[in-house]
Amino acid sequence: MTDLLPPIQTTARDDAVLKALAGFVRREALGPGEKLPTERILAERLKVSRNTVREALTRWEGLGLVERRQGSGTYLKAAVSPDMLHMPLTLAGGNDFAGLMATLEIRRALEAEAAALCAIRAGKAELAEIERKLDLMEEAFQTRAGMSSDEDWEFHQAVFRASGNPLFEQIIAAMYEMFHRFWEHPLGVRDFGHASFPYHRTIFNCIAARDPDGARAEALKLIATVEDDLKRGAANLKLSDRR
Amino acid sequence: MTDLLPPIQTTARDDAVLKALAGFVRREALGPGEKLPTERILAERLKVSRNTVREALTRWEGLGLVERRQGSGTYLKAAVSPDMLHMPLTLAGGNDFAGLMATLEIRRALEAEAAALCAIRAGKAELAEIERKLDLMEEAFQTRAGMSSDEDWEFHQAVFRASGNPLFEQIIAAMYEMFHRFWEHPLGVRDFGHASFPYHRTIFNCIAARDPDGARAEALKLIATVEDDLKRGAANLKLSDRR
DNA sequence: GTGCAGAAATTGGTTGGACCATTGAACCAC
DNA sequence: GTGGTTCAATGGTCCAACCAATTTCTGCAC
Structure with a gap:
């Protein structure tokens, strides 16, 4: 009963532009990295002002769909x-320990x-991709004698992607x-994340063995080590300089 | 090693406008529903073109922070x-069962x-608030002989607030x-959410008893009923009309 | 004074045109 | 090849005007 009869839209130029552009992208089968028509071309073809095109593109830019x-x-x-479907999420940043x-x-x-979920759904290809990231991470760990946050993050991303959501x-x-x-510096904890290292392999093993509960448990252990590092860092911070 | 030497920012007019505006909102202690200065005023005060102001506001509008x-x-x-921190979430092709x-x-x-977390952290006042929402919800359930999504949502919100995060x-x-x-209509399932009703009370009981694992288990059961409703709805939909 | 229709002012939405700043490619001297 | 220079293309900004929706004011009838 709430919102039947939605208000009619007499003007919605920006949305119309974006709709047209989305259709264009689909027809031309454009993918990430490819170039869109210039603003001037779009304005001319769509019979709207370049300014309107710009406002529409600004929206897409804000949504991270496009880069100018x-x-x-x-x-x-x-x-x-x-x-x-867009769902902008804005988080009020707590710039302190509690926020972390x-x-x-x-x-x-x-x-x-x-x-x-990954343990349930991951396909063969996704499993291989996760293992590849895991190998990369472990290699980086050996080479530099410590956690590398880039490779670490890529491993986790691969798991998220394979979750199917x-x-x-x-x-x-x-x-x-x-x-x-x-x-920037993990609160003065030098080997931050070090303790989390072994759990990456155990998580993968559970996923590969199609053991959801095991994977969940290992993931929880991993996060627990990070929490622990963070608490140590907070203690350090409290000791050293109280800004 | 990755991103030292970030690209320098020579111009960022829009961002500067938004930063200034955010500062203004804070100084004036403006809250939701209150009116911002007009675009013309902003343009004049900030010494930028009204066009630039509009692009900045378009960004905020897209993020749902502002309404014009x-x-x-x-x-x-x-x-x-x-x-x-802004994080626009995008669900490709979200208008289907998979998106839900x-x-x-x-x-x-x-x-x-x-x-x-709520079972661990909730204070006395928060506990009372949750119970109040629970009572309201149960009352609405009796009165209208069915789940009321408003009261239901308020109960959950109260729990989230009491989680301390x-x-x-x-x-x-x-x-x-x-x-x-x-x-709008829960896919043709008339008593959508009906099955979830009893778990609200059991969740609260676990929270009040300071039983985190129990609360988690009951919450999982609640979501399971909703998933079940959803699957039934999808089945209905598949039977009736395949658009 | 009250109520209300119509005028006027306010405000976001759109347009067209102009110019600036950056980029990238073509070109040239060495 | 290397390193500059030129030049066209492109996004970024500005301006001035007008359109469309809304709000506010005005003045008249009662």
Whole structure:
């Protein structure tokens, strides 16, 4: 009963532009990295002002679907389709220890679930991809004698992708970014993340063995080590300088 | 080694405008529903073109932070702060059963964790608030002989708030909105959510008894009933009309 | 004074045209 | 090849005007 009879749209130029553009992308089968028509061309073809085109593209840019490079052009950054659903999530950033712990609690919940789902759903190709990332990570660990956050993150991303639910990757990416925003040096803990290393392999083993509950349990252990590192770091911080 | 030497930013007019505006909102202590200065005023004060102001506001509008009403003004729709993190979530081809299930999987993970944390952390006042919402929900259930999604949602929100982690509420709210966007009628299932009713009380009991594992288990059962309803709905849909 | 229709002012939405800043390719001297 | 220079293409910004929806004011009838 609530919103039947939605308000009619007498004007919706921007949306119309985006709809047309999404259709264009589909027809031309454009993928990430490919170049869109220039703003001037779009304005002319769609019979709208270039300014309107720009507002529409600004929306897509804000959604991370598109990247504009001055002097070069506008490029697709993600797959777009006419029937996408957008859900902007804005997080009030807590720039303190509590904020970090908050992101970790979200990670704990999602990471465990994703690992479990992955153990159920991952196909052969995805399993191989996860193992490849795992090997890369372990190699980096040997070489540099410590955790490499890039390879580590790629491993986790591969797991999220294989979970069959794109939301996992997107949401945890937000947590990850939030986590790294005020964490250039991990609060003075030198071997941050070191303890988490072995659990990557155990998680993979559970996934490969199609053992959801095991994968969930190992993921929880992994997050627990990170939480522990964080708490140690907070203790260090409290000792050294209280800004 | 990865991203030292980040690309320098020579111009960032839009961002500068938004930063200034966020500062303004904070200084004036503006909250949701309140009116922002007009585009013309902003352009004049910030010494930028009105066009630039519009592109900046378009970004905020796309993020759902602001609402523009022609002839009236621009109004705040959510709390904004200078240190927000924006994470637009996009679900490709979300208008189908798979999209609904995707949001539910996120809910399953977060809802269980939030309930467990709540059982650990909720204070007396928060506990009372949750029980109040529970009573309201049960009353509405008796009166209307069915689940009321408003009261139901308020109960869950109260739990998230008492979890001590604001991210739970924010993220699940986004899932909730996405869920309801293509779910006017619950796919032909008349008593949608009916089966979930008793678990609200059992969740609360576990929380009040400080039993995190129990709360988690009951929350999982609740989500399971919703998933079940959803699957029944999908089956109905497949039988009736295949558009 | 009250109520209400119509005028006027306000405000976001759109347009067209102009110019600036950056990019990338073509070209040239060495 | 290397390193500059030129030049066209492209996104970024600005301006001035007008359109469309909304709000506010005005003045008249009662």
